[in-house]
Amino acid sequence: MTRVLSCIQPTGEVHLGNHLGALRIWVDRQAERDAFHGIVDLHALTVTERPGVVGDQTLELAATLFAVGLDPDVATVFVQSHVPEHSQLAWIMECTVSFGELSRMTQFKDKSAKREGEFISAGLFTYPALQAADILLYDSNEVPVGDDQRQHVEITRDIAIRFNHRFGDTFVVPELVTPPVGARVMDLQDPTSKMSKSSTTDAGCVYLTDAPAVVLKKFKRAVTDSDTDVRYDPATKPGVSNLLEILGAVTGRTPVQVAEGYTQYGPLKVDAGEAVVALLEPIQARRRELLDDRGELTRLLRVGADKARAVASATLERAYRAIGLLPA
DSSP, X not given: OOEEEXXXXXXXXXXXXXXXXXXXXXXXXXXXXXXXXXXXXXXGGGGOOSTTHHHHHHHHHHHHHHHHXXXXXXXXXXXGGGOTHHHHHHHHHHTTSOHHHHHTOHHHHHHHHHTTTSOOOHHHHHHHHHHHHHHHXXXXXXXXXXXXXXXXXXXXXXXXXXXXXXXXXXXXXXXXXXXXXXXXXXXXXXXXXXXXXXXXXXXXOOBTTOOHHHHHHHHHTOOOOSOOOOOOOTTTOHHHHHHHHHXXXXXXXXXXXXXXXXXXXXXXXXXXXXHHHHHHHHHHHHHHXXXXXXXHHHHXXXXXXXXXXXXXXXXXXXXXXXXXXXXX
């Protein structure tokens, strides 16, 4: 069975775009692949400056992942820091990648430029080495990523090939694959931009934790246009098309099919909001159950960590032997 690795950082709240665009696909495909899903809390340390924040956000994200339907008996859901092999292999990765390769990473250039004059963590620079360890530890055959992460998988492939050339065939060289297309969810207030937790206002971003009244209010205030024609046309009617896309994704129809049932924007906004509320209600209920029972949530994460360590420890040992490190 093909092994697939997808990871997510515990920074900020999960929103509707995350769910319809990625998490729901993880759930739908978990039985078809040997799926590993890591909550990469160590990566979050590059932007964390206060104690306790990462741990709380990690628990909340774990509760969300299980609440949306990831099955701990099917998929391997684990916390990165619970598997110490990530940090151990990361040093080997740092010694296998060059300074020049790291300095050319677009993400480091962009993030450091935004923080000019502020503290810039060295972890932002060496980030790709830890990410390479994340991927290579699990003999991942496929890594589904969007364009913003493509360079990270490419450098991971380069690192794996270089290591294998130096020390013998050790790591599986992963394939970069385009993930299945999920719903294209845009900001409700700025439908030309993707829904994002980094938006300047929460008014256009629907979080999985939003109360029903909040969700309905956001949809009722969604930006449309001065026209009255309800049709799916992202180029000229991005706001209306976004509502059609969301309602279609939630109800299992195409945006064009959804548009056939409407002649006014008002009912479309109401129906889209109510459909999202209905989608979120069982997720929110299960999430509350898990957060109220920290023992069960911890147990589920321990199950994932044990499964992850069984694979990761074997890979790390294989790398140590290949290098010729003195056995303990």
